Amino acid sequence: MERALSFDVVRRFPGGPVIAARAEWPLEGGPVTVLFGPSGAGKTTVLRALAGLDPPDQGTISFDGQVWFDAGRAIDVPSQARGVGLLFQDYALFPHLSVRANLAYGVRRAATPERDARIAELAERFGLSELLDRRPHQLSGGQKQRVALARALAPRPRLLLLDEPLSALDAPTREVLRGELRHLLEHAGVPAVVVTHDRIEALALGDRLAVLAGGSVRQVGPVHEVFSAPADVEVARVVGTENVFPARVLGRSDGLVEVRAGQATILAVDPGGLAEEAYACVRAEEVVLESLDGHDSSARNRLAGTVAARRDEGPLVRVTVECGLPLVALVTRASAERLRLVAGARVSAAVKASAVRLVPRNS
């Protein structure tokens, strides 16, 4: 049997929403799965059910062939026995214990030399060696996050769960730590489930995206696939009208970056912190469609292509242009009529370099 995480979590909140989320994904092939959705969609309910903190009213949870929860058979493996590491939103470090004691907390049973070695190893890996004797209140937000992650990993969990791991940080710190967190998760050697409502976070951290809306899982798939091919309108609304393409950095100049996405070369503003791999994101609203004989314009990216698909959405029309990559543009119905945007029509897509958002994919 394939190693997998599968759950079917039903929970009713009195006078509130009903959560009925069901999904399954393999534990191999990319360690990080992002549970993505607006607040109230049930992300945290699912996460806490996986951690064994709030049992579902009904349903089942199984991990790697082991049943963690089955309402029908009255199985509810306690948190202590599931082997999960949980990273809380505000990290929940034990305030009365030093960093060293926080790290050691979950490995208390191990023999002392073994435990000391484990702490030293984690401190080294997470850059905490200098901080071991501090108390949590003496740490910065980023340091707290690293301590919390190291503490969760110390007992060698089989599954790592992260609840909005970056939301407790201020915006500049968050920018820096996104890449760092991705790196740490990728090298943790443990499958992880990250809850977030932040699109950029989902892109930067995830290998796989599970979209939650209205209490149920609507789509599971590779991150850019879900973004570029939402399964239904609800998913499209949740992930936003965003074009997302895996991109490779070709070169830099004057604060701009040239990336290769699909068969096209795109110019974008350098966000900093870029390695070689990134996601190039363009909101469909920011794509301007022009006739091929178009005049000059300030847009640095002008990609000629053909209309591959067209879908009318009220006053707007969603047009997919195949121009080396399937670029989606959102234009008014009047513009679509004037430019005769039907399938097969030749057209040019213009995107300003500043409208291309590059999300680093560090590894």
Added chain:
Amino acid sequence: MDFAALLLSGELAGLTSALLVLLGLPIAWWLVVSRWRWKFLVEAVVALPIVLPPTVLGFYLLTGLGPRSPAGRLFAAVAGHPFPFSFTGLVIASVLYSLPFAVQPFAGALAGVDRRLVEASYTLGVSPLATFFRVTLPLAWPGVLAGAVLTFAHTLGEFGVVLMVGGNIPGRTRTLSVAIFDHVEALEYGAAHRTAGLLLAISFAVLALVYGLQRRPFFRWNER
């Protein structure tokens, strides 16, 4: 100054506080974590001594544990002496009478510990009982100390229950508050002044300590 009464009062208050830490903590913990629908009844029972006249409690204890009741005969068999007019009887009565003064601060302190810290401990593989001693209690101890100190002060000042259950036997059941009553009855105002002043000073110091504990955290980790 009536040193025998001071010593006895101190002994009674100290013993009552210690017993209530042992007894009150589990009750407080249960009150905090339980989701039982009839829990409020237990809460009401625990709070009863706040509103009940001490004479009522004393009366029921005397009839319930007196030599003529089965429980009283059991008490006499175990303790070697009858319940009324004994120091042990005084301790039992004091524990019951001060129960809410211990349990309520305890419960407040335990409930004030961030639930997520407890959950973090669970996910790190630590059992609920071990979590209580390694996380909850270390973080709640200022409140626990406040409850113990409050119990001490309350027991020092109790009068009605002591008189009902213990009577007035010097060196055995004659506490400070009973001594003051004696002095006034005998029109010894000088002695009554000294004893009452002492009790006032101790009570004030103890309450100041309680409020000081709650206002300013002892350690910086309590600042959240």
